Amino acid sequence: MLELRAASRLGSFTFEAELSLGERSVLVLVGESGSGKSTLLKLLAGLLRADSGRIAMEGETWFDTDTGAWRPAHERAVGYVSQDYALFPHLSVAGNVTFGLRAQGIERPERRRRVGAALERLGITALAQRRPHQLSGGQQQRVAIARAIVLEPRLLLLDEPLSALDASSRRAIRGELRRLLAELACTTVYVTHSPAEALAFGETITVLEAGRVSQTGSRDDLMRRPHSRYVAEFLGVNLFRGWRAPSAPVPPAGAARIALPEGELVLGDGLYDGDTSAIVHPREIVLARERPAGTARNVFEGAIDEIVPEPPDGHLMRVVLASRPPLIAEVTRAAVEALGLAPGTRVHASFKAAGVIVVSDPRAE
Amino acid sequence: MSGDGVAAPAPRTGAPPPPAPDPWLRAAAIVASTLLLAFLALPFVALLLRVSPVQLVAALRGPVVLDALRLSLVTSLASTAIVVTLGLPLAYLLATREFRGKRVVEVLVDLPMVLPPTVAGFALLMAFGRAGLAGRTLAAFGWELPFTTAGVVVAQVFMSAPFLVGPARAGFAGVEPRLLDAAATLRAREAFTFFHVALPLAMPSIVTGAAMCCARALGEFGATITFAGNLEGSTQTMPLAVYVALQSDLDAAVALSVLLLLMAFGLLVGLRLAPAGSFWSSSRARAARR
Numbered sequence: 001m002l003e004l005r006a007a008s009r010l011g012s013f014t015f016e017a018e019l020s021l022g023e024r025s026v027l028v029l030v031g032e033s034g035s036g037k038s039t040l041l042k043l044l045a046g047l048l049r050a051d052s053g054r055i056a057m058e059g060e061t062w063f064d065t066d067t068g069a070w071r072p073a074h075e076r077a078v079g080y081v082s083q084d085y086a087l088f089p090h091l092s093v094a095g096n097v098t099f100g101l102r103a104q105g106i107e108r109p110e111r112r113r114r115v116g117a118a119l120e121r122l123g124i125t126a127l128a129q130r131r132p133h134q135l136s137g138g139q140q141q142r143v144a145i146a147r148a149i150v151l152e153p154r155l156l157l158l159d160e161p162l163s164a165l166d167a168s169s170r171r172a173i174r175g176e177l178r179r180l181l182a183e184l185a186c187t188t189v190y191v192t193h194s195p196a197e198a199l200a201f202g203e204t205i206t207v208l209e210a211g212r213v214s215q216t217g218s219r220d221d222l223m224r225r226p227h228s229r230y231v232a233e234f235l236g237v238n239l240f241r242g243w244r245a246p247s248a249p250v251p252p253a254g255a256a257r258i259a260l261p262e263g264e265l266v267l268g269d270g271l272y273d274g275d276t277s278a279i280v281h282p283r284e285i286v287l288a289r290e291r292p293a294g295t296a297r298n299v300f301e302g303a304i305d306e307i308v309p310e311p312p313d314g315h316l317m318r319v320v321l322a323s324r325p326p327l328i329a330e331v332t333r334a335a336v337e338a339l340g341l342a343p344g345t346r347v348h349a350s351f352k353a354a355g356v357i358v359v360s361d362p363r364a365e
Numbered sequence: 366m367s368g369d370g371v372a373a374p375a376p377r378t379g380a381p382p383p384p385a386p387d388p389w390l391r392a393a394a395i396v397a398s399t400l401l402l403a404f405l406a407l408p409f410v411a412l413l414l415r416v417s418p419v420q421l422v423a424a425l426r427g428p429v430v431l432d433a434l435r436l437s438l439v440t441s442l443a444s445t446a447i448v449v450t451l452g453l454p455l456a457y458l459l460a461t462r463e464f465r466g467k468r469v470v471e472v473l474v475d476l477p478m479v480l481p482p483t484v485a486g487f488a489l490l491m492a493f494g495r496a497g498l499a500g501r502t503l504a505a506f507g508w509e510l511p512f513t514t515a516g517v518v519v520a521q522v523f524m525s526a527p528f529l530v531g532p533a534r535a536g537f538a539g540v541e542p543r544l545l546d547a548a549a550t551l552r553a554r555e556a557f558t559f560f561h562v563a564l565p566l567a568m569p570s571i572v573t574g575a576a577m578c579c580a581r582a583l584g585e586f587g588a589t590i591t592f593a594g595n596l597e598g599s600t601q602t603m604p605l606a607v608y609v610a611l612q613s614d615l616d617a618a619v620a621l622s623v624l625l626l627l628m629a630f631g632l633l634v635g636l637r638l639a640p641a642g643s644f645w646s647s648s649r650a651r652a653a654r655r
Contacts, residue, residue, distance in 0.1 A: 047546050073549035080550035086543040090565045099561070100551035151552060 002155060002187055006043050006053035006063075015039050015050070015211040021204070023058065026181060026188045028202030030195075030234065036211040037191045038083075041157045044189065045080045046073035057155060057187075074103075079148030079156045079186075084164055085140045087132040093143050094119070094128040100151045118150040121180075138169035145177075149184060156181075156188040162197060174200060196277065199239050207231050223328060224320055228311050236318070238280040238327055240265055256353075262324040266297040267356040276358060282330035284355035287319060287347045289339060296350035300327060304345045307336060321349055409626060416619045424620030432598045433606035433621065440514065440602060441582035444521035445529075448578050452529045453571070457559065459530070460537035461545075478527045485523055486591025493519065493592075516593035517600050521582035528581045529574040536570025537563055576632050583628060 002021040008014075015036045021027045031037050042048040044055065046062065049070065055063040062071040087096050097118055101111045119125045122142040132140055141161060148156065161177065162170045178200060181188055190201050198205055199219055206216040207230070215227040219235070226232035242258035242265060258265045258276050265278060286292065292299060302323025310316040310330065317336050321327045327349050341347065416424070424430060458464075459471065477485055493500045493510045503510065510516040540563050548558040564571075586604040593600040595609065603621055610618035 042546075045546075045550050047549065073546070074552045074554055076550075077552075078550055080547070082543060082547065084543065086541075086547035088544060088547070088562060088566075099548070100553070102561075103548070103551060103553035103557045147551065 006050035031208035079153030085144035118146040285329035437603040456533035482587025486588035489592040512594040520588040525581040529578040532574030536567030
């Protein structure tokens with residue numbers, strides 16, 4: 001169990017947050033730049049000290065202004081991978097990965113064994129003697145992660161680990177990183193500003209806005225009941241995971257399809273093969289009592305499950321549909337009233353192929 | 366990647382073309398630079414022309430010259446070692462910490478650079494002379510600094526310390542804080558981080574500083590002669606020996622001067638040949654890149 005309560009004033013920026021996280025689970029932290037994501041990670045790592053608050057990890061107090069407790073970064077057993085990796089330029093890959101073990105005075109045979117295992121795990125054994133400046137961004141990121149996990153941290157902090165990568169390596173590494181985190185089963189805080197990453201990594205998603213936690217919850221919670229406009233825009237979207245046959249003939253424009261576990265999705269762009277994720281913003285979805293006869297290529301039918309007013313003023317409503325696949329639409333209160341929508345009403349939901357954004361496409365991230 | 370092989374040659378990217386030269390400005394710049402360079406080079410040429418290699422070697426065999434050479438090497442290496450040992454921690458503190466009175470410390474460290482050396486030597490006498498502020502205490506332990514070889518080292522340390530502390534501080538300040546943060550999260554205490562991150566990364570600046578410090582110690586004259594005197598064999602370093610020889614043995618003076626010139630020249634060339642990057646991209650890494 002990780003618990004944090006912290007308040008800090010940095011110039012005109014006030015940071016005030018509270019969060020807790022179960023052992024061995026992954027918390028995804030999202031927010032715009034300047035919302036305090038990196039500040040929160042640095043507080044957890046012990047690189048910053050809050051003006052007041054308390055941080056405790058699995059029963060150990062790391063920071064407490066009431067008792068004056070303070071555990072500096074090097075005594076926290078935290079693995080921290082910063083946005084730009086911060087590899088030591090004067091050390092080889094092996095030198096970087098062994099750094100923390102040397103700092104702890106661990107004997108050479110054990111160092112060798114653990115460094116070898118970490119390099120192997122990240123598939124960078126062949127790079128052991130290279131210097132950081134000879135590596136690609138993706139390789140540097142692997143080194144940074146190996147360097148952190150070789151110390152078997154109790155808490156792993158990843159600060160936008162994919163943001164410095166070019167689009168194609170980001171796509172490749174995202175899946176790998178997800179597998180690695182599942183294998184490590186270490187309490188992890190993962191910071192990102194990409195909805196696709198948040199949805200891919202998050203069991204629990206915490207949203208920071210202007211130095212405050214505006215919402216914490218499962219992806220489903222955030223999608224159905226966003227507490228703020230930002231959350232609604234950022235995460236309150238319909239996400240589909242599907243598959244496109246690589247051998248499919250090139251479709252006419254606007255007629256590419258992704259097979260979903262339930263039904264299929266027509267999209268405007270047919271460039272992507274294999275596993276594909278796509279998002280559809282709720283505001284793109286049109287609701288109708290009768291089956292629409294318009295140009296929308298995607299039509300689904302189902303009963304309304306729930307109607308939730310959306311912040312800030314409830315002028316917009318979220319309509320949760322029990323269609324297959326389930327959908328969330330965003331419509332005005334006036335439209336809900338005009339159509340006489342209520343839980344249980346059967347409706348047709350439609351959206352254009354052009355309204356589908358393929359998130360495996362890095363341009364959409 | 367698009368359409369290779371069909372397009373006309375693309376304009377070369379890179380540095381913008383230099384602005385169109387103004388012929389008068391160019392001529393004026395060339396004349397001024399030539400004058401200054403000639404002025405700087407002429408004394409060295411005159412010195413080198415004054416003596417043949419045979420004469421030089423013969424003069425170097427003289428006991429006065431050998432004594433001065435030995436003394437200068439020993440004292441300037443000793444003072445450089447002392448300055449490096451005491452100066453690096455100070456440079457690190459100045460680069461990484463904010464504290465009360467930091468400004469005062471900064472001025473104090475730089476002061477010897479702008480102080481006339483004879484004034485520095487006199488101030489050292491007031492402090493460490495037999496009746497000086499600290500000298501009396503030292504004398505009680507039987508230690509005497511003025512007019513001894515140790516005094517030469519003291520004068521050199523005093524005059525050359527800023528030449529190390531300045532560049533070393535800049536070197537430490539240039540170590541990115543994110544690397545120090547990374548070291549802390551890798552469970553390194555600050556002392557470990559100092560020796561394994563800050564020191565190696567600041568090494569190019571430290572080496573430059575140490576070389577400048579050593580050169581300054583080698584050339585030190587005013588503070589040495591005021592504080593340590595001019596005793597052949599124990600306090601007469603090469604610059605002092607040049608001054609004395611000028612009045613009696615011109616050949617020895619020329620030989621000593623040429624020698625000092627070559628040593629200074631060697632230090633500068635050595636620094637140029639070891640560019641910053643070469644400290645942490647080892648030859649093996651460079652080979653691997655090829």
